Amino acid sequence: QQQVKQSPQSLIVQKGGISIINCAYENTAFDYFPWYQQFPGKGPALLIAIRPDVSEKKEGRFTISFNKSAKQFSLHIMDSQPGDSATYFCAAPFSGSARQLTFGSGTQLTVLP
Amino acid sequence: NAGVTQTPKFQVLKTGQSMTLQCAQDMNHEYMSWYRQDPGMGLRLIHYSVGAGITDQGEVPNGYNVSRSTTEDFPLRLLSAAPSQTSVYFCASRSRPLISYEQYFGPGTRLTVT
Numbered sequence: 001q002q003q004v005k006q007s008p009q010s011l012i013v014q015k016g017g018i019s020i021i022n023c024a025y026e027n028t029a030f031d032y033f034p035w036y037q038q039f040p041g042k043g044p045a046l047l048i049a050i051r052p053d054v055s056e057k058k059e060g061r062f063t064i065s066f067n068k069s070a071k072q073f074s075l076h077i078m079d080s081q082p083g084d085s086a087t088y089f090c091a092a093p094f095s096g097s098a099r100q101l102t103f104g105s106g107t108q109l110t111v112l113p
Numbered sequence: 114n115a116g117v118t119q120t121p122k123f124q125v126l127k128t129g130q131s132m133t134l135q136c137a138q139d140m141n142h143e144y145m146s147w148y149r150q151d152p153g154m155g156l157r158l159i160h161y162s163v164g165a166g167i168t169d170q171g172e173v174p175n176g177y178n179v180s181r182s183t184t185e186d187f188p189l190r191l192l193s194a195a196p197s198q199t200s201v202y203f204c205a206s207r208s209r210p211l212i213s214y215e216q217y218f219g220p221g222t223r224l225t226v227t
Contacts, residue, residue, distance in 0.1 A: 009153065032214045043117075043203050043218030044156065089155060093214070100146055100171065101216060105155040 003027060004092050006104030013111050019077040021107045023090030026071065030092040033066065034101070035075045038087045047088070048075070080111045114139050117219035119204050125225045126194040134189040134222050136204030142217070144207045145187040146171070147179065149200040150221075156203065162187055194226045 005024045013019045023033075034049035050057045050064040050073065057064045063076040077084055090104040120135045138145065146161035148171075158171030162181040176198060178190040187206075191198060201223050205216040 006155070034214065036216075041220075043205075043220050044216075045218065046215045049214070094158060094171070099214070100144075100158055100161050101214070102158060102172065103148075103156040105153055 003094070003102045004090055004104045006090050006107060008107060009105065010108045011110070013080045013109065015080065015082060015111055015113050017080050017111075019075075019080045019084070019109055019111070021075045021088050021090070021109070022072060023074065023104050024070075024072050025092050027092070032093055033064065033073045034091050035062075035064065036089045036091060036103070038089065038106075040086075044089060077109075080109075082111045082113050085109055085111050116140065117204055117206055117217050119202075119219035119222050121222060122220070123223050125227065126191075127227055128194060128196060130194050131190070131192050132194065134191075134202055134204075134224070136187045136189065136219060137185050138187075138204075138206040138217070139185065140206060140217065141184060142206035143184070143209055145181065146205050146216070147177070147187070147189045148203045148205065149173065150203060151200050159189065159202075191224075196226045198224065199226045200224060 007022050035047045036044035037047040038044040048059050048062050061078045066073045088107045091101040094100040094102040117138045143164050147159040148156040150156050157173045159177050160179040162168045168179050201221050203221050204219040207216045
């Protein structure tokens, strides 16, 4: 049973458009919500992360929006570029004391030139 | 720093064969973990370690063994490979949670079991 549910599975956006990927979680004890970016043939890498005491965090063209009451967090990519084409994963701490991360199923983003 | 390194990059096994996937990190991270990545399933945690001599099961541990004799190395063993273990395997490491949650991933090992 996945503890974080991610949508959509795939997304196609025109260059300059806004890409939005959503993630829902169930465990209200989660206290850290990252997004990872993965290019083909590479391992995932941390893109941006948020803690639940803030509702939004922005880093360049990437923004996380966090809705604690709805138990959802979203990744927004403004002015999407072809170089943003990658697979994006949301994650949250796995239950247990070691705080390992459990990941969503991934969203394959394609930005058309 | 090399970061997290994994060998081999590719491997083909026959059903029933055994092998060890190697993982090493040079960042002095206490926490290390193994994930498998399958289409539509995301990354699923297999086993993890919070320090030398300490390991624990993740979400999908069956069919895999791990050990952690040093801080640097965290090998993953498949004792009797099955086609269901065909996947891309990623090793990751990070500091203790009080320092950072950021996971550093290796480049992956693509395993095919026929």
